[in-house]
Amino acid sequence: MRLENLYRQIIMDHYKNPRNKGLTSDPTYQSEHIKNPSCGDDITIQSKVKDGVIEDIRHDGTGCSICCSSASVLSQRLKQTTVDEALSVITAYVNMITNQPYDPSIELEDAEAYEGIKDFPARTKCATIAWKALEHTLKK
Amino acid sequence: MRLENLYRQIIMDHYKNPRNKGLTSDPTYQSEHIKNPSCGDDITIQSKVKDGVIEDIRHDGTGCSICCSSASVLSQRLKQTTVDEALSVITAYVNMITNQPYDPSIELEDAEAYEGIKDFPARTKCATIAWKALEHTLKK
């Protein structure tokens, strides 16, 4: 059953026990609100960058398991990394998901669990939406 | 050549020497302005009915030979007829043109020359537009 490749345990764990969940009103955070209402996804990603390092990432919202869990995984993986490293991790992750070549030396950690998505192109968006939102914030 | 059946001599004669042409401003006439601008047809038919008899018919405008000549033929044929007779002549004429059964005992006179139109359905409108306009006036 291909679906077992999709809903890996790590994903379910992040879905059920999301890390770094809940938004802050601290104005030193940048917020990115994600619109994908046709899927019922409604997610906000907050990030705080200081001296080129992402000090904190927060997220909240509703959506499918892939969308919500990937926001949690993202927050875990990219917290405390430099902006440059974060951008290269994001690129590697998005390429993995969309079945394109990516640098295997980049440590994706828990995010590797999403590799199975490449066989479900209709769900690519769910798995990348949070990551692209953060990328957008970081590139601003 | 089928076209010789279309442009019969009678038709050309009415086209070149239209009868009853030119409009009047006499308010006892009813006017019907015909719009078929996509063909460049622009014709007005005026009629004066008294005691159930069409006393006069006038016409003017621009258009193709079929359209202009048939206004002239109409004016000639239906002037001085009763409204009832006119209506049955119009029906017979329109049926002839559109290849439908019609009462052969009805005298169409010069209007018979338009029989050839039945093989040119794209020109039906040209041949009937003046007649239908008068019919519309008479039925008001």
Place this chain on the structure above:
Amino acid sequence: MDIDKIRQDFPVYKKYPKLCYLDTAASSLTAQPVIDAINDYYNSYSVNVHRGVYQLSFELTQKYEQARQTVADYLNASFEEIIFTRGASSALNLVAMSYGLNALKPGDEIIVSELEHHSHVLPWQHVAKKTGATLIYVPLTKEGRITVDNFKAVLTNNTKMVALTHVSNVMGYETPLKPIIALTHEKGALISVDAAQSLPHKTVDVKDLDCDFLAFSGHKMCGPTGIGVLYGKKHLLDEMTPVEYGGDMNDYVEKHDVTLKDIPYKFETGTPPIAAVLGLKAAIDYLKNIGETAILKHENTLKDLALEGLESIDGITVYNKNTDTGIIAFNFDGVHPHDAVTYFDEDDVALRAGHHCAQLVMKFLNVPATLRATFYLYNTKDDVAVFLKSIKAARTFFTEIGF
């Protein structure tokens, strides 16, 4: 009704014999005679209408206008009351933008419902904002229905416009339009009916219903994409102004003035979607030939079977147990519909997950989105079995992996 034979008319099944297609409320599959009509246009004509006086264009223009007559006959309307549009959305907008924006003023009330598709509520929301009229929602029953009594509760002497769906695209409920229309007219108000989800399943007699405007789309009734219809009462259309100006909708053009053609042409500028119009005619002929009473009966049989099956599975919520048509809206408890739908896709069961362009219904149900299955003339009892089997297995799967 011979379903096996009917399925042969839908070429998508030839390509995907295992497909269990339950997304008809979004778009129906297209019937072969419709595809044939489209091909006939491109292979044997592929010229323009109205403009040529050569034989090919003349013949085509006749066919094209016969299609309009077919639509008129189907609705029991007159030829000139049928306006071809890009789709139901465009047709519903035409009423709002041409009639609504010009006729309404502050203090006037527009009645709509939370059951409306976005394409029937947003145009009137816009009209309300622009004109200062007030948008008023019929209170729905607990079940989510529009009733005559609830309609009466919001109908006032200020009501000038009513915009209601005939059949809801999420709940499948049929609105009791006939008494509602009578009440609307007693107040001197007009009604716009969204028939996008009713006409595929049942005939509508606009004279009998006495609606003022009615809209639908070809692609939901075995027909082509890119074509919709607005029916409007002649005397109303006569008074309305076009929303688009251009070729083919005018008589005389001067530098600073124009005289318009009569209806329906004054609302149809530019080259029409000729192929789609001919395809729509073929779709109507196709449905008429099968018989819409039989279609609705068939759908309802399948839907009842499906509902029965769903009831015996734990952890599923059905939102419209009393649906009047082949539409079932439901969710897996604790599973986002987007997750669920991927499971069905693996089983070649094509379902819809989302808000179905009806976010007010989602808010009413208090869910972010739902699953939706629609049963239509080409579905079989096998489809119901496949659907239920997939649902059961999915339910087990999601429970097991910890949802």
Place this chain on the structure above:
Amino acid sequence: MDIDKIRQDFPVYKKYPKLCYLDTAASSLTAQPVIDAINDYYNSYSVNVHRGVYQLSFELTQKYEQARQTVADYLNASFEEIIFTRGASSALNLVAMSYGLNALKPGDEIIVSELEHHSHVLPWQHVAKKTGATLIYVPLTKEGRITVDNFKAVLTNNTKMVALTHVSNVMGYETPLKPIIALTHEKGALISVDAAQSLPHKTVDVKDLDCDFLAFSGHKMCGPTGIGVLYGKKHLLDEMTPVEYGGDMNDYVEKHDVTLKDIPYKFETGTPPIAAVLGLKAAIDYLKNIGETAILKHENTLKDLALEGLESIDGITVYNKNTDTGIIAFNFDGVHPHDAVTYFDEDDVALRAGHHCAQLVMKFLNVPATLRATFYLYNTKDDVAVFLKSIKAARTFFTEIGF
């Protein structure tokens, strides 16, 4: 360019091998790959886009959006600058009704020309009436052309909008747009370009041209009916409001409020003409593959031959001897074009007689209507010979019977 091979791509010639089709300016014949793309949609998909998350709908949505990218690439525009409409008329109206009605005010000037198709002059006539802006016509040269100098004569500090055709559908003249657009922008005004008659014959680079808006139709470039395109500069489209509201153009819908999607989607409510969009992509690929420089060269060779032939026949007036494209407008002296065209029809020569939705051109020429012949990529030297033979015989016939 192998014309014999090209003609094989147009199935209408299979049905009517003798057809001499010279009415392309009204609608081109449809190319086989376009018909194939349409059939592929109905036979292998026939579902909706954007809305499904099952595989079939997902795949289709990708194809559909790739078609938008193809259009964008063709024009050298960006993806989000391409809006699909019902046709060129609808696209040109979108500019007038969304931008024009909202941006213009009394005292503002709109420059148009008598060469415009009704679909490009009437929307602005309407805007002028509604907003109190003034509609100003570029004076044409004796030959009927728009020149840079004549344009300068009407350009003022009050000019806010310019609406001009790229190629006239009657005279075949190409407007010198590049300098006109530069001048327009110097005044801070915007320009809407009607490319319905240019894109079938030549590529347009919207960045290089620097036009603000540009519209065209599929059915004039070997593509399907029911599809047109509006290109608009991103920052302009971003600021503009939709003319239709409904499904698929919004993010969040509340009872009394809505947030809109970004461009292009905010202008595209409802189920799009999916089959026609896919057909349009196929048409563009088809033309690209043949090469538009070759197409225009071929047309002009045939047109030159035809003009040469016409010159040797007495009693014929050609109105655009210096036409820049394959379009020839002419009349038989003393014979109404409607009479003449029936003659050609008997010879299977499909010509147009009428005002071609350009009554202001007819007024300029001081005729009620004209004949029009268009030469396009599928026409041959044989077509020119058949055309000229028919013209000669017709001229003799009409003279003999006394016209």
